[in-house]
Structure formats: C-alpha cells, structure tokens
Amino acid sequence: MKKITIHDVAELAGVSIKTVSRVVNNEASVSTNTKSKVNAAVKELNYKPNVSARNLRGSQTFIFGMLYDNTNAYFVMDMQNGLLSECLDQNYELLIRPCNSRAPDIVKQVSDLIHHSRLAGLILTSPLADNPDIIDYLREIGLPYMRITSGKAAIGTCEDGIFVDDDSASMHITNHLLTLGHTKIAYVAGDIAHQATTNRLDGYIKGLNKAGIAVDEALILKGEYSFDFGVEGFKQLLKLPSLPTAVLAGNDEIAAGILYCARLHNISVPEDLAIAGFENSPFSRQTWPKLTTASQPNTEIARRAAQLLIKMCRPDTTGEHDISQHCFIPELVVRGSTQKGA
Amino acid sequence: MKKITIHDVAELAGVSIKTVSRVVNNEASVSTNTKSKVNAAVKELNYKPNVSARNLRGSQTFIFGMLYDNTNAYFVMDMQNGLLSECLDQNYELLIRPCNSRAPDIVKQVSDLIHHSRLAGLILTSPLADNPDIIDYLREIGLPYMRITSGKAAIGTCEDGIFVDDDSASMHITNHLLTLGHTKIAYVAGDIAHQATTNRLDGYIKGLNKAGIAVDEALILKGEYSFDFGVEGFKQLLKLPSLPTAVLAGNDEIAAGILYCARLHNISVPEDLAIAGFENSPFSRQTWPKLTTASQPNTEIARRAAQLLIKMCRPDTTGEHDISQHCFIPELVVRGSTQKGA
DNA sequence: CTGAAAGCGCTAACAC
DNA sequence: GTGTTAGCGCTTTCAG
Numbered sequence: 001m002k003k004i005t006i007h008d009v010a011e012l013a014g015v016s017i018k019t020v021s022r023v024v025n026n027e028a029s030v031s032t033n034t035k036s037k038v039n040a041a042v043k044e045l046n047y048k049p050n051v052s053a054r055n056l057r058g059s060q061t062f063i064f065g066m067l068y069d070n071t072n073a074y075f076v077m078d079m080q081n082g083l084l085s086e087c088l089d090q091n092y093e094l095l096i097r098p099c100n101s102r103a104p105d106i107v108k109q110v111s112d113l114i115h116h117s118r119l120a121g122l123i124l125t126s127p128l129a130d131n132p133d134i135i136d137y138l139r140e141i142g143l144p145y146m147r148i149t150s151g152k153a154a155i156g157t158c159e160d161g162i163f164v165d166d167d168s169a170s171m172h173i174t175n176h177l178l179t180l181g182h183t184k185i186a187y188v189a190g191d192i193a194h195q196a197t198t199n200r201l202d203g204y205i206k207g208l209n210k211a212g213i214a215v216d217e218a219l220i221l222k223g224e225y226s227f228d229f230g231v232e233g234f235k236q237l238l239k240l241p242s243l244p245t246a247v248l249a250g251n252d253e254i255a256a257g258i259l260y261c262a263r264l265h266n267i268s269v270p271e272d273l274a275i276a277g278f279e280n281s282p283f284s285r286q287t288w289p290k291l292t293t294a295s296q297p298n299t300e301i302a303r304r305a306a307q308l309l310i311k312m313c314r315p316d317t318t319g320e321h322d323i324s325q326h327c328f329i330p331e332l333v334v335r336g337s338t339q340k341g342a
Numbered sequence: 343m344k345k346i347t348i349h350d351v352a353e354l355a356g357v358s359i360k361t362v363s364r365v366v367n368n369e370a371s372v373s374t375n376t377k378s379k380v381n382a383a384v385k386e387l388n389y390k391p392n393v394s395a396r397n398l399r400g401s402q403t404f405i406f407g408m409l410y411d412n413t414n415a416y417f418v419m420d421m422q423n424g425l426l427s428e429c430l431d432q433n434y435e436l437l438i439r440p441c442n443s444r445a446p447d448i449v450k451q452v453s454d455l456i457h458h459s460r461l462a463g464l465i466l467t468s469p470l471a472d473n474p475d476i477i478d479y480l481r482e483i484g485l486p487y488m489r490i491t492s493g494k495a496a497i498g499t500c501e502d503g504i505f506v507d508d509d510s511a512s513m514h515i516t517n518h519l520l521t522l523g524h525t526k527i528a529y530v531a532g533d534i535a536h537q538a539t540t541n542r543l544d545g546y547i548k549g550l551n552k553a554g555i556a557v558d559e560a561l562i563l564k565g566e567y568s569f570d571f572g573v574e575g576f577k578q579l580l581k582l583p584s585l586p587t588a589v590l591a592g593n594d595e596i597a598a599g600i601l602y603c604a605r606l607h608n609i610s611v612p613e614d615l616a617i618a619g620f621e622n623s624p625f626s627r628q629t630w631p632k633l634t635t636a637s638q639p640n641t642e643i644a645r646r647a648a649q650l651l652i653k654m655c656r657p658d659t660t661g662e663h664d665i666s667q668h669c670f671i672p673e674l675v676v677r678g679s680t681q682k683g684a
Numbered sequence: 685c686t687g688a689a690a691g692c693g694c695t696a697a698c699a700c
Numbered sequence: 701g702t703g704t705t706a707g708c709g710c711t712t713t714c715a716g
Contacts, residue, residue, distance in 0.1 A: 003457075005693060016703045021695060029701060048458050052397040053693035057708050060695095061394075073415040073624075081440060096438055098423060115345065116390045227628050256628055263630045282415075286569050286598055286625075288605045347709060358687045363711065371685055395709035399692050402711095 004047045013041035024049055051093060061120045063093040064309060065113060068125045069101040072225060072253065074281045075298060079125060079148070082302025090310050095119070101127050101193065107137050114143060121145060121309045123302075127193035129161075144312040146305045150196035152327060160312070160324045162305045166196045166278075169294040169330035170203025173248060173276050176292070176332060178211050180339065182246035182274060188233035188258060190225035190250030197222070197250060200278060204248055219244055223254075230257020238265065245273065246338070252277035252284040255291050259337065274338040278330075289336025296330040346389045355383035366391055366433075368656065393435055403460045405435040406651060409452065410467045411443040414567060414595065416623045417640060421467060421490070424644025432652050437461070443469050443535065449479050456485060463487060463651045465644075469535035471503075486654040488647045492538035494669060502654070502666045504647045508538045508620075511636040511672035512545025515590060515618050518634070518674060520553050522681065524588035524616060530575035530600060532567035532592035539564070539592060542620060546590055561586055565596075572599020580607065587615065588680070594619035594626040597633050601679065616680040620672075631678025638672040 006024075010017040015034060022030050023038040030038075041047070055061040066083055070076050080096060087094045095117055099109060106128075114122065121144040128134060129147035138145045147161035152168070177185050187204050190197045205215050221236055223229035230249060234257070237243060249255035255277030259269055267273050269289060277284050280295035308324040334342045348366075352359040357376060364372050365380040372380075383389070397403040408425055412418050422438060429436045437459055441451060448470075456464065463486040470476060471489035480487045489503035494510070519527050529546050532539045547557050563578055565571040572591060576599070579585060591597035597619030601611060609615050611631060619626050622637035650666040676684045 003693095007693085017694080018696095018703060019701085022702085025695085031701065034701080050398070050693050051459070052394040052403075053708090054695075055394040055708095056392070056398055056692090056710085057694045057696080073419040076419060077415040080438070084438075084440065093437075095435075096422070096426075098426065112388070112390075117393065227624070260628065260630050282569070283628075286602065288602050345709095349709085359710080360687055360712095361685090364686085367711085373685065376685085392709050395692090396711075397692095398694085399709075399711045 004045045006047075006049070008045055009038065009041045009047050012045065013038045049091075055118055060313065061118045062091060063095055063117060063119050064121045064123060064306070065095045065097060065117065065119045066123045066125075067097050067099055067110065067113070067128050069099050069128055070125060072251070072281070074283070075125075075279070078298035079302045082299040082304075083123060083306045085299075086303045086306035086310070090306075092120070092306075092310065099128070101131060106131070107133050110134055111137065111141075114141070119143070120313050123148065123305055123309060126150065126195060127191065130193065130195040144309060146309040146312075146324075148301060148305050150194070150199045160308070162301055162308070163325065163327045164196070164296055164301070165327055165329045166199040166294075167203040167206070169296075169332070170200040170248070170278070171207040172203075172332045173278070173292070173294055174204050174207025175211075176334065177246045177248065177274060177276065177338065178207065178213075180246075180274065182244075183213055184216075184219070184242075184244040185246040185248060186219040186237055186244040187221070187248045188230060188237075188250060188254050189220065189222045190229075190254060192222055194225070200250060225251050225253055227253045227257040227260070230254035230259075231261045232257075234258045234261040243267075243273065247273065247275050249275065249277050251279045252281045252291055252293055255293070255337070256283050256287050259287050259291070270336065270338050270340055276338050280330075280333055284333075284335070287337070292335045292338040292342070293333050294330035295333050296328060301328055346387045348389075348391070350387055351380065351383045351389045354387060355380045391433060393433075397460055402655065403462045404433060405437055405459060405461050406463045406465060406648070407437045407439060407455060407459065407461045408465045408467075409439050409441055409455075409470050411441055411470055412467060414593070414623070416625070417467075417621070420640035421644045424641040424646075425465060425648045427641075428645045428648035428652070432648075434462070434648075434652065441470070443473060448473070449475050452476055452479065453483075456483070461485065462655050465490065465647055465651060468492065468537055469533065472535065472537040486651060488651045488654075488666075490643060490647050492536070492541045502650070504643055504650070505667065505669045506538070506638055506643070507669055507671045508541040508636075509545040509548070511638075511674070512542040512590070512620070513549040514545075514674045515620070515634070515636055516546050516549025517553075518676065519588045519590065519616060519618065519680065520549065520555075522588075522616065524586075525555055526558075526561070526584075526586040527588040527590060528561040528579055528586040529563070529590045530572060530579075530592060530596055531562065531564045532571070532596060534564055536567070542592060567593050567595055569595045569599040569602070572596035572601075573603045574599075576600045576603040585609075585615065589615065589617050591617065591619050593621045594623045594633055594635055597635070597679070598625050598629050601629050601633070612678065612680050612682060618680050622672075622675055626675075626677070629679070634677045634680040634684070635675050636672035637675050638670060643670055 006017045009020045123146045125148045129149040150166045151163050152165040221233045277291040277293040280293045284291035284293040348359045351362045465488045467490045471491040492508045494507040563575045619633040619635040622635045626633035626635045
C-alpha cells in the first residue's frame with residue numbers, strides 16, 4: 001500500500017504542490033480549470049492529506065477537542081456520536097477527554113490540552129461549559145469554542161453556543177403535573193454547577209407561580225445527577241410531615257432513584273406519587289412504570305455544535321463572523337409515572 | 343504561552359535533542375546520569391512531545407485506535423476511560439471510532455482507518471474482536487492489536503488478547519440458581535456475534551449437565567444485548583406451557599427487560615421468578631429488586647489492554663515478543679432478584 | 685554512549 | 701494565478 005502524498009497529486013495533475021494545497025484547502029484564487037484537474041487527480045489517487053503534517057506545519061489545525069465531566073454515560077455517548085459523525089465528514093479529528101471539572105487546576109488542564117494537542121477548537125458540555133474561568137480563558141486566547149449548555153437568556157445576544165431551553169421545558173412538565181391536580185410538588189434537583197439545574201428549577205418555580213402556588217423551600221432538594229441521589233432525596237422527603245403528591249426530578253436518573261425508593265416503601269406510582277424526569281434517556285423507558293420526561297435530541301445537538309464550530313474555524317465563507325448559536329426546546333413526553341395508562 | 347519543544351529541554355539539560363529523544367522514547371543506551379538530567383528538565387518544563395511531529399517523522403506512530411460496535415453505553419464508557427487513562431499516561435493518542443460491524447466493507451473501513459490515521463495499534467471489543475476477517479487482515483499487515491473478548495480457550499496458547507472467562511462465571515450463576523432449588527431455568531441470550539454469548543451459554547449448559555438436568559432448547563432464546571430483547575424474550579417464555587422458575591439473562595440490560603416485563607404481568611421476583619444478569623453494570627443496581635449478576639472490572643480490563651498493546655509496540659524491552667494475554671474471571675454478585683433479602 | 689544532519693508531508697511567506 | 705523556498709518538531713541515519 002503506497003502512501004499517496006501531495007507530490008503524487010501534483011505530478012498527476014501537472015501542477016505544483018502548492019496549487020494542490022490551495023485546492024484541497026478551498027482557498028480562493030485558483031482557476032476553475034486547474035481546480036478541476038487537481039480534484040480529478042485527488043479522486044483518482046484517493047488522496048487524503050496527512051493530518052499530522054498539516055497539524056505540524058499549519059497555523060490552524062484540524063483537531064477539535066471534546067471535554068466532558070459527566071457521569072451520564074448515555075449523554076456522553078450521544079454527544080460523542082454526534083460530534084464524531086460531523087467531524088469525520090468534514091475531515092476533522094476529534095479528541096475526547098474526560099476530566100474533573102472541580103480540579104483546582106482545571107483551567108491549566110484545559111490550557112495544556114489545547115496547546116499540547118494544538119486544538120483548533122473545543123466543544124464543552126456542562127458543567128464545564130458553565131465554568132466562567134474556562135470560558136474567560138478561551139476567550140482570552142481566542143480559541144474557537146462551542147458551549148453545549150442550558151439557557152435561553154443567551155439567545156439574541158452575541159454569545160455563541162448551543163442552548164437547550166430547559167426553563168420552558170421544566171415549566172411544561174410542571175404544568176402537566178398541575179393539570180393532573182397536584183399542588184404539593186417537590187423538586188429533586190441535580191448539581192448546581194450545571195446551568196441546566198438552575199434553569200429547570202426556574203421553570204418549576206415559574207410554573208408554580210403562574211398557578212398561584214407558593215414555593216416551599218422544604219420541597220426543593222439539591223444534589224447531583226445520579227440514581228443514588230434520587231434515592232437519597234426521596235429519603236429526605238420521607239422525613240417531611242407529609243409527602244408531596246408529585247416529584248419533579250432533575251433528570252431521569254434521579255427520577256429512577258426516586259421511583260426505586262418509592263417502591264421500597266410501598267408507595268404506588270403514579271397513584272400515591274407522580275414522578276417526572278428529564279432528558280428522555282433510556283433510563284426513562286426502563287423503569288416500571290415508564291417515566292414522564294422531557295425529550296432532547298442529544299446526538300442532533302452535538303452534530304449542530306460541530307457544524308457551527310467548523311463554520312467558526314473557516315472564515316473563508318465571505319465576510320465577518322456572524323453569531324453561531326442555536327436553541328433546542330425539549331418536548332414533554334407523558335408516560336405512566338405521572339399518568340396511569342399513558 | 344510559549345511552546346516547549348525538544349530543543350528547550352535539550353538546552354536546559356545541556357544535551358543534544360537526540361539524547362532527549364532517546365530518553366523520552368525509553369531507548370536503551372543512555373547513561374543513568376544523563377537520563378535523570380533529561381527527565382528533570384522534562385518535568386520542569388512540563389514538556390510533552392508534539393504528537394504530530396512524531397507521527398509525521400517516525401516509522402512508528404503513537405496513535406491507537408479503539409473500534410467498537412456496541413450499544414451498551416456503560417461498557418463503552420468504561421472501556422474508553424480505561425484505555426484513555428493508560429494511553430495518556432504513556433503519551434499515546436487514542437482515536438475512538440464507533441462502527442457497524444455488519445457493514446459488508448468493514449475490513450476496508452478498518453484498513454482505511456489504520457492507514458489514513460497511521461495507527462500504531464488497534465484495540466477491538468466484541469463483536470469486532472470476534473470477527474475473523476478483521477483479525478486475519480490485521481495479522482496479514484502485521485499491525486499490533488489487542489482483542490478484548492470472551493474465552494479461556496485461548497489462555498495458554500500463543501494468542502494475544504484480554505480474555506474474560508464468561509464460561510466459568512456463567513456456570514457459577516447457574517450453580518447459584520440450582521442451589522436455590524431451581525430446575526427449570528431459561529436462558530435469554532444476547533447477540534451470537536459476540537463470543538461472550540456462546541461462552542455464557544456453554545457455562546449454563548455445563549452447569550445444568552453437572553446437576554444432571556437435561557437442556558431444554560425451548561428455554562434458550564437468542565437475540566441481542568438490549569432491554570427490549572429482554573422484554574421480547576420474556577414474552578416468548580410466556581407462551582410456553584409453563585413458565586420457568588428462573589431466567590439467566592445474557593447481560594444486565596436483558597435482565598432488566600425481563601424484570602420489567604415480569605412486573606407488567608404481575609409476576610413476583612424472585613418468588614415466582616428468579617432473574618440473573620451479567621456484567622454488574624449500573625443497570626443491575628437500578629432495578630427493583632436489584633439484579634444478581636457477575637461482576638467484571640471493565641475499566642481495569644481496558645487499562646490492561648492498553649498496557650499490553652503498548653508493550654507490544656515497544657520491543658525495546660529486551661528480547662523477543664512474549665505472549666501478551668490476560669484473563670479476568672467475573673465474580674458472582676448475589677442480590678434480590680434471585681434471593682429474597684440478599 | 686552521544687551528536688549533527690537530513691527530511692517526514694505539509695503550509696506560510698514571499699516571489700513571479 | 702501559480703511556483704519556490706523554508707521550516708514546523710521530531711526521528712532516522714550515520715558519525716564520532
């Protein structure tokens with residue numbers, strides 16, 4: 001298997017290697033005729049530019065990094081798959097790195113990764129995407145990045161990123177519970193380092209307010225996005241003088257934990273307790289009863305993030321940098337954990 | 343942020359760049375004194391070799407690929423984390439690629455990945471690790487690879503790889519059920535493209551045989567490693583003249599599906615039906631009751647695979663290539679799905 | 685045991 | 701519009 005280099009292409013097309021380079025990189029100022037000759041040669045030889053050489057020489061590289069600190073395997077896999085599919089299509093490499101967002105030297109770690117691997121851009125998911133130190137640093141060094149996070153406040157501003165409108169989605173779920181007649185609704189939230197946590201909580205509070213129901217702080221628990229915290233949170237609720245009739249969980253894992261614990265205490269779901277999750281992860285379909293939740297298309301979200309980041313890295317496309325942002329709104333999915341027979 | 347290159351290290355240590363290169367690559371024939379001087383400089387400057395440059399110049403690269411085709415997010419994440427932690431420690435890159443093992447051109451895909459990304463080695467998980475076409479191809483081109491798969495037959499032979507002794511583990515679980523008095527035990531297996539499926543089935547059959555119980559083919563179902571197939575499989579069992587009193591599932595996801603379906607039909611677990619899974623994934627702790635299963639340390643397995651692969655790529659370590667293989671034996675974990683109160 | 689020189693495949697800067 | 705030259709950071713080859 002002979003290695004095809006830029007020289008082979010140049011020779012076959014009868015041009016210089018620089019011209020081949022120009023065509024491959026879609027630079028302007030190559031005559032249409034030359035361009036098609038080169039493209040034909042590229043195709044005939046099945047030429048792919050050597051990534052290492054480009055990265056070594058070029059000011060710009062073709063490597064993105066995906067940084068995550070998330071215990072939710074489903075979420076991470078969806079992100080990864082979406083990013084990979086887009087990156088590979090566009091001849092970008094994707095470096096995937098787990099990290100600990102609470103490490104004191106997290107900014108340095110990010111910096112090391114960027115410089116050592118010469119990243120062209122970075123994709124951040126929560127809670128990293130919500131860490132101002134990291135964002136400030138990226139802005140400071142001028143590295144293109146895409147945040148995948150929660151919020152609609154940013155929409156309309158000049159802030160780039162992919163945003164999920166958890167606020168509205170959470171309000172929809174809350175309304176759903178209110179419509180079913182619940183008035184005492186607890187909220188078992190995840191990690192407040194995630195912007196989503198605040199926004200989901202806001203949606204819940206707004207929903208209650210609109211219905212004229214006072215928010216009871218004793219019914220709001222904050223912890224982390226895990227099954228175990230769902231269990232733990234429910235135990236706390238059990239200590240209250242009386243149980244709420246419904247619980248909104250920060251995500252499906254928490255909801256599954258609550259459901260598990262409710263079962264241990266012989267509490268019927270949804271009759272004695274309605275439970276709703278968030279994210280529509282496989283979790284929500286693998287409990288009994290299945291979980292009411294809010295669906296968000298994570299793979300699609302990731303793919304969109306990669307698209308926007310690639311666009312940011314290619315200023316070729318005429319003119320200045322326009323805002324690269326997009327907002328997804330999760331959809332309510334009603335199932336048996338809140339409504340019998342749904 | 344100044345970029346630290348091999349020249350900076352050489353200058354600080356007062357040696358030539360070649361010597362630094364030797365130390366970094368663990369080549370023989372560097373005096374202990376020089377080596378420690380260089381290592382000190384490396385540490386002080388926080389030097390990391392530029393991967394692109396090494397890959398470009400060297401005959402050998404420092405990029406491994408991890409290829410997977412697995413819908414089990416927990417498994418993939420564990421593998422990924424284990425491989426990454428070892429690779430990063432040893433200054434290897436890890437390229438992660440999902441793929442479709444049933445694509446007709448899968449060998450060409452593998453070949454393209456290897457050549458285009460100039461991989462130094464490949465780590466394969468099931469079912470790719472069990473595909474003879476791929477293995478033959480890798481052997482043919484002489485690329486170092488590590489299979490992470492099931493089996494103990496290979497142990498003692500000259501075959502490299504990480505093996506999980508599912509056969510024995512499955513027999514242990516079967517014995518556990520037999521000890522509890524079950525005699526009519528069904529087996530709801532996963533995808534037979536996975537070697538683990540065959541081996542787990544073998545263990546089950548051996549267990550029954552030893553107890554003098556005839557194997558009933560009607561009680562053996564083959565499908566895929568998913569929650570949904572658990573549901574589907576259980577529905578099939580319901581069509582039998584009488585239900586088995588115990589079910590062994592191909593993995594925890596299948597077991598969770600069976601459990602889910604059993605609940606829908608008001609069948610008590612473990613009283614009316616004992617259910618056991620495999621893998622000790624988070625699934626097994628998030629059902630009610632929790633699942634009896636077999637525990638296997640996936641992250642550790644992955645780390646070991648990377649270690650062995652790295653060793654294979656560094657023949658420096660005196661002498662010829664000795665066998666690189668390791669065997670893990672999953673451990674029985676008894677929980678409430680088979681034994682009340684466990 | 686150690687160093688000097690060449691060059692991997694490509695792009696940036698400057699010619700023409 | 702296109703070609704020439706230099707060199708990214710490293711390993712390889714060959715001298716010492």
